Amino acid sequence: MGILKDKFTAKVNASNTEIKNLLKEHGSKVAGEVTLAQIYQGMRGITGLVTETSLLDAQEGIRFRGYSIPELQQQLPKAPKGDQPLPEGLFYLMLTGELPSEEDANYITDVWQRRSHVPNHVFAAIDALPVSTHPMTMYVVGVMALQTESYFAKRYAEGLNKKDYWEPVFDDAMILLARLPRIAAYIYRRKYKNSEHIHPNGLLDWAGNLAHMLGYDDKGFMELMRLYMTIHADHEGGNVSAHTTHLVGSALSDPYLSYAAGMNGLAGPLHGLANQEVIKWIFEMQESLGTDEPSKEQIADYVKKTLSEGKVVPGYGHAVLRKTDPRFTAQMEFGKNYMPDDKLVNTVWKIYETVPPILQSLGKIKNPWPNVDAHSGALLVHYGLVEYEFYTVLFAVSRALGVMASLIWDRGLGFPLERPKSVTTEQVKLWLEGKDQIWGE
Numbered sequence: 260m261g262i263l264k265d266k267f268t269a270k271v272n273a274s275n276t277e278i279k280n281l282l283k284e285h286g287s288k289v290a291g292e293v294t295l296a297q298i299y300q301g302m303r304g305i306t307g308l309v310t311e312t313s314l315l316d317a318q319e320g321i322r323f324r325g326y327s328i329p330e331l332q333q334q335l336p337k338a339p340k341g342d343q344p345l346p347e348g349l350f351y352l353m354l355t356g357e358l359p360s361e362e363d364a365n366y367i368t369d370v371w372q373r374r375s376h377v378p379n380h381v382f383a384a385i386d387a388l389p390v391s392t393h394p395m396t397m398y399v400v401g402v403m404a405l406q407t408e409s410y411f412a413k414r415y416a417e418g419l420n421k422k423d424y425w426e427p428v429f430d431d432a433m434i435l436l437a438r439l440p441r442i443a444a445y446i447y448r449r450k451y452k453n454s455e456h457i458h459p460n461g462l463l464d465w466a467g468n469l470a471h472m473l474g475y476d477d478k479g480f481m482e483l484m485r486l487y488m489t490i491h492a493d494h495e496g497g498n499v500s501a502h503t504t505h506l507v508g509s510a511l512s513d514p515y516l517s518y519a520a521g522m523n524g525l526a527g528p529l530h531g532l533a534n535q536e537v538i539k540w541i542f543e544m545q546e547s548l549g550t551d552e553p554s555k556e557q558i559a560d561y562v563k564k565t566l567s568e569g570k571v572v573p574g575y576g577h578a579v580l581r582k583t584d585p586r587f588t589a590q591m592e593f594g595k596n597y598m599p600d601d602k603l604v605n606t607v608w609k610i611y612e613t614v615p616p617i618l619q620s621l622g623k624i625k626n627p628w629p630n631v632d633a634h635s636g637a638l639l640v641h642y643g644l645v646e647y648e649f650y651t652v653l654f655a656v657s658r659a660l661g662v663m664a665s666l667i668w669d670r671g672l673g674f675p676l677e678r679p680k681s682v683t684t685e686q687v688k689l690w691l692e693g694k695d696q697i698w699g700e
C-alpha cells in the first residue's frame with residue numbers, strides 16, 4: 260500500500276498546515292445561527308462537521324471532490340470494454356483529491372484482490388445466525404467478527420503516538436474494503452442460494468468480482484454494480500451512516516467498530532433500508548391492483564392510500580436535497596440504455612411522474628422528488644436479484660468507500676472526540692424566561 264500511503268501523507272500534511280493557519284486566522288469567526296426548531300428537529304441545516312470526501316448541494320446534488328456523477332462517469336477509469344466508472348477510482352479520488360489514472364485504479368484493485376481473504380471465523384459467526392435473520396444483521400455481525408483483525412486496535416493497545424493514528428486506520432480501512440464483497444456475497448448465497456458459494460475471481464475488479472460472487476456474471480449486471488458502488492459511496496458527512504461512522508471513530512474506536520455502527524444506521528427504513536422498502540411497496544401495489552403495469556391513475560390512488568395510512572412513500576424526499584437526486588437520474592439513464600422495455604423499470608418512471616405533485620400538494624414535504632433508493636431495486640430485479648431484503652447490504656458495501664476514506668482523513672487531520680451539547684426542555688423554558696443559557700462554553 261506504499262504508493263497510496265505516500266500520496267495520502269503528502270496531502271494530509273499540506274491540509275494540516277492549511278487548516279492550522281485557517282483556524283489561527285479565522286477560528287473565532289461566527290459561522291451561523293441556530294434556531295430552537297433546529298435543535299428539536301434533527302439539526303437540519305446546522306453546519307457542524309468537516310467531511311473532505313464529498314459535498315452535497317441542495318439543488319444540484321452530490322459532488323465527490325468537486326466532480327458530479329456525470330463527470331465521474333466520463334472521467335474515472337473503467338473496466339475493459341465497460342462504460343461505467345470503477346469504484347476503485349472513486350476511492351482514490353476521495354482519498355487523495357485527485358482523479359486517478361488507469362494505473363492508480365488498477366493498483367487499488369490489485370491491493371484489494373491481494374487482501375481479500377476472509378478468515379473462517381467470520382463465516383462461522385454468520386452461520387451461527389438463523390437463516391431467517393435479516394441480511395443487514397448478518398452483515399454487521401460479519402463485520403464485527405472481522406474486527407479481530409484490527410491493526411489500529413492492536414497498535415493502540417501497544418501504545419501509539421497520536422500523530423500515527425491514521426496509519427493503522429488506513430491499513431484497516433483497505434483490508435476491510437477488500438473483504439466486504441466476499442462477506443456480502445457469502446450472506447446472499449447462504450440465505451438465498453442454499454449456501455452454494457462461489458469462489459472469487461482473481462482477475463476481476465472489486466465490483467465485478469462482487470457481481471460474480473453473488474452469482475451474476477452478466478456483463479450488464481457487472482456494469483450496474485460498478486455504477487451502483489460508485490453512486491452510493493458518499494453523500495457528505497451529516498447522513499446517518501457517515502455521521503455515525505465518524506462519531507464512533509472519534510472515540511478512537513477502530514474502523515471495524517466505527518463502520519459496523521454506521522451500517523446499523525444505514526439499516527433504518529428512513530435511510531438505506533428505503534431501497535428494500537421501495538421494491539416491497541411496488542410489489543405490494545402490483546398485488547393489490549392485480550397488474551404489473553399500473554396506470555398513472557392507479558399509482559396515484561395507491562400513493563394516496565399509503566399516505567392516508569400514515570406511512571411515507573419510500574424513495575421520495577430528502578433531508579438536504581430539494582431536486583431529483585442525480586443518483587436517481589444516473590440509474591434512470593442506465594435503465595434507458597440497458598433495459599428500456601422492462602415493465603418494473605417503466606413503473607418506477609411512471610411513479611416518478613405521479614408522486615411529486617401529490618407530495619407537493621400536501622404542503623408540508625420539503626422535497627417531493629425521488630432519492631437514490633427510488634430506482635435501485637428495479638434495476639436489480641431486472642437481472643434476477645429479486646431478494647429485496649438484501650439490497651441494503653449492497654448499499655453498505657458501497658458506503659464503506661466513502662466512510663473509510665473519511666475516517667482516514669479524520670485521523671490524519673487529528674479531529675477530536677465529537678461531543679455536541681444537548682439540553683432539556685426544562686432548561687429551554689428557563690432560557691426563554693431569561694434565567695439560563697442553552698449554549699455550551
Ligand code: CMX
Pocket residue numbers: 498528529530531532533566570571572573574575576577578579623624625626630631632
Ligand atoms: N412520504 C410521506 N411523507 C413524507 C415523505 C414521504 N416520502 N417525506 C417527508 N414526509 C413528511 C415527513 O414525514 C414530515 O411529516 P411530519 O411533519 O408529519 O412529521 C414532513 O413530510 C416534513 O418532512 P421533511 O422535512 O420534508 O423531510 P425530513 O428531512 O424530515 O425527512 C426523509 C427526510 C428522507 C426521512 C423523508 O423524506 C422520508 O421519510 N422519505 C421516505 C424514506 C426514504 O426514502 N428514505 C431514504 C432517503 C435517502 C437515503 O438516506 O438513502
